[in-house]
Amino acid sequence: MTRVVVAPDKFKGSLTAPQVAAAVARGLREAVPDVDVRLLPVADGGDGTVDxxxxxxxxxxxxxxxxxxGAPxxxxxxxxxxxxxxxVASAAGxxxxxxxxxxxxxSHGVGELLKAALDIGCTTIVLGLGGSACTDGGAGxxxxxxxxxxxDVDLVLASDVDNPLLGPSGAAAVYGPQKGASPEQVEILEARLEAxxxxxxxxxxxxxxxxxxxxIGFAALAVLGARFRPGIEVVLELAGFxxxxxxxxxxxxxxGSLDAQTRHGKAPYGVVRASGDVPVVAVAGRCSIEPGDLGLKAAYALLDVEPDVTRCMALADSLLGVLGGRIARDWVSE
Structure with a gap:
């Protein structure tokens, strides 16, 4: 029996990774009913890591x-x-x-979650670092x-970014504006982090x-003795990929989007690297890069089925089923 492993990340703003995996699997099974499908939704350390x-x-x-x-x-x-x-996104997203x-x-709530894990006897804790709202250096x-x-705890930081704390590539300069910081506020945040x-x-x-x-990565490294690893590698290990x-x-x-950033720590590229000689294809909302540049054999985009972006997002589940059927016909033997 042909085995297919379905290991997508989320489609941000549309579907969670488990929902994406289920939709693709539905399309595969409709086209090839006896296919052996293993669902392993993944994440890169950001929101969706717990899922x-x-x-x-x-x-x-x-x-x-x-x-x-500050509210519960x-x-x-x-x-x-x-x-x-x-x-992190669950408590300070x-x-x-x-x-x-x-x-x-x-980031106070992140500490509360870590303490809850300690209190129930956990000795290995993976901390997914993506999607935060704060720039407090982990002080909270x-x-x-x-x-x-x-x-006595192995604290593993899982993330798709490796930025330093300070400077033009640091937390305030790069990510502060994404969290609503004005140029003046970025300077304030940088000064706080430096102090x-x-x-x-x-x-x-x-x-x-x-x-x-x-x-938060800085505080975990400096005070909690954490070690840093690419998020997708950690998640693939946890999932038994x-x-x-x-x-x-x-x-x-x-x-959601396969593009030039996908090579920089994003889940699909990590899946390709971990798959060895097994061929890998991808589904995406949009694809703006040659699949071969990511090591993919092919990419199937929702926008190729439904070019209207609003409808594409609203109908993502059913469209992924369509793509699952196409992949089955192209790649899976009946």
Whole structure:
């Protein structure tokens, strides 16, 4: 029986990674009913990382925490055995704000989630760093943790960015404007981060990933003894991708937009690199790069089926089913 591994990231603003995977699988099975489909939705360390862990068999645990604006918000993390997956976006995500708060947003809730994972005995914690609303250098996170010890914990930072904390490639300059910061506010944030770094560990400010999630990466490296890894690599390990792809005849990955940025730590490129000799094709909302440049055998875009962007997003589930059928006819033997 032909085995197909379906390992997409989310289509931002439209479908979660598990929803994308399910839609593609539906199309595959409609075209080739006896195909063996393994669903392994993935993420690159940003929002969706907990969902990917849950899809891989982790248990979702809910908690109320301090949100980025200071008010309580419902958040969650994932647990399997003594391993936890915590997502910055769940507790301090930009989508949790009614309006941007570039100077005031806090990472306090992230610390509360980490402490909750410690309290239930987790000794390995993966912290997905994407999607944050804050640029506080992780100060709020450290405040929430208090004297909690990470001496016996393997804290893994999972991210698709490796920016330093400070300077033109740092947290404030690159990501501050995305969080609503004006040029003047970027300067204020940079000065705050610089002062914070001088106080708790300036030697860590230039480390890869220190600038991720508004500097949460820096605090985790400098104070909590964390280590940094590309997010997609971590998620693929948690999902058991190597075992699933062994003996597979095809891998299907994807994300909302396949473009030049996809090569820089994004999930589809990580899936291609982890698939070895197994051919990989992709689904996407749009594709503005040659598939071969990403190591893909082919790419199937929703906009090629429905050119109207608004309708394309609204009908993404059904359109992905159509693409799943096309992939089956092109790549899967009946």
């Amino acid at each position: 990917a862990a849950v899809a891989a068999g982790f248990l979702k645990v809910g908690r109320w925490v301090t949100g980025p604006a 918000v419902p958040a969650s993390f994932a647990v399997r055995g003594t391993t936890a997956v915590v997502e 930009l989508t949790l704000l009614d309006r941007p708060a570039p100077l005031d947003a806090t 996170m450290l405040e929430a943790l208090g004297k909690a010890s990470f001496a 914070f770094a001088r106080r708790i560990g300036p030697e860590y400010a230039s480390r890869p990933g220190a600038g991720a999630a508004g500097g 190597a075992e699933a792809v062994a003996g597979a005849s095809l891998v299907i990955t994807g994300e």
